[in-house]
Amino acid sequence: MEVTVEEARRIISMLYEKGHRESVLLLGPAGVGKSVMVEELAEELAEEQNREFIDYSDDVLDEILRNPDKYFVYCDIRLTEVEPADLIGIPREHNGYVTYRPLGWGRALSVCPGVLFLDEITNVQRLDVQAAMYKLLLDRKVGFVKLHKDVLVVAAGNRPEDSALAVPLPAPAINRVLKLTIRSPKLEEWMEWMYRKYGNDWDQRVLGFLKKFSQYFLQKPEAETLDQFATPRKWTNLALISHKIPMDVLEAIVEGEVGKEAATHFMAFIKINIPELEEIIRHPEIYLKLDSEQRYFVIVQMSSFLMSEMRKQNIDLNALLKKLKRFFLTLLNNDKENLMLLLSLLPYEDRFNLVKQMTFDKELDEIPNIVIQVHSKWLKYKA
Secondary structure, rough: EEEHHHHHHHHHHHHHOOOOOEEEEOOOOOOOOOOHHHHHHHHHHHHHHOOOOEEEEEEHHHHHHHHHHHHHHHHEEHHHHHHHHHHOOEEEEEEEEEEEOHHHHHHHHHHHOEEEEOOOHHHHHOOOHHHHHHHHHHOOOOOEOOOOEEEEEEEEOOOOOOOOOOOOOOHHHOOOOOEEEEEOOOOHHHHHHHHHHHOOOOOHHHHHHHHHHHHHHOOOOOOOOOOOOOOOHHHHHOOHHHHOOOOOHHHHHHHHOOHHHHHHHHHHHHOOOOOOOHHHHHOHHHHOOHHHHHHHHHHHHHHHHHHHHHHOOOOOOHHHHHHHHHHHHHHEEEOOOHHHHHHHHHHHHHHHHHHHHHHOOOOOOHHHHHHHOOHHHOOOOOO
């Protein structure tokens, strides 16, 4: 059974709340949000325990050790970058015998609750590093120092079908962890996450492009390569910066994030020439004179405008709807397909509130009826 990263977060959080401390192994494609989810989970657990979340680095170790009751420690270790001593500690002679002294992160997680994230576990080729990471994953020990009883150990990697570098794990190791197989997110799930995490401070043109060219949302290379390829993580990176970059250098950045093929189509998409949005709002008949590509881009820009307006404090939805009424009626009477697209580009809560407001207008109340017929799940309010 495959789960989304959000479902995995809920499962792990619930088990942690019940006192279950079995290590967790997340397996799935690269770039689908496993690492981000684990950090968000750590922040959530810290808040639930009324502790201050702290992302471990050596310069905060002394503060953690002075106030172990104050912090919830998150430590992210990329296993392809470490030596065995980084995981089990450094041998030192003490009174005629040898002990292993853990590194700072191990000491911090021995006195504080937290999350230890072991990334790229299936890409480790060295047998000595593999042995050390299994001890952490299975025995919850840094060498011979026990982790705090409320430390959660989470590892992440890829399946062989996801990456040519993936190394199968020993059967006993798999049998002693909770394994969750992560599926790729759907575009709508990615959209909701982007709105939830970043609000309106990202480039909605990326979302509009992916709605139209969904084949570029997640690409899997046939073999290891030096050519870039598109994943949800790379689209996130692009969406957070592309609206702030001048056009003369944007194409190089897009290609560097999502690859040449996707970049070529994305740049053609955002160069579509359309009238000013305010002009279309005042004179919706202009919209009907546009070709299909131009209309699509108007819809993308309108979704961004709606999102921005609806997130303003003390927004008067009735006034906003009055301003846009002629445009919505134009879509309702001439282009229902793009009307539904416009609504689908809005985050769930904004979409719900806007459609609900339309029920109070006799000329627009056909739109909620269409929504109910085509996408009834939109109107199932999330408490």
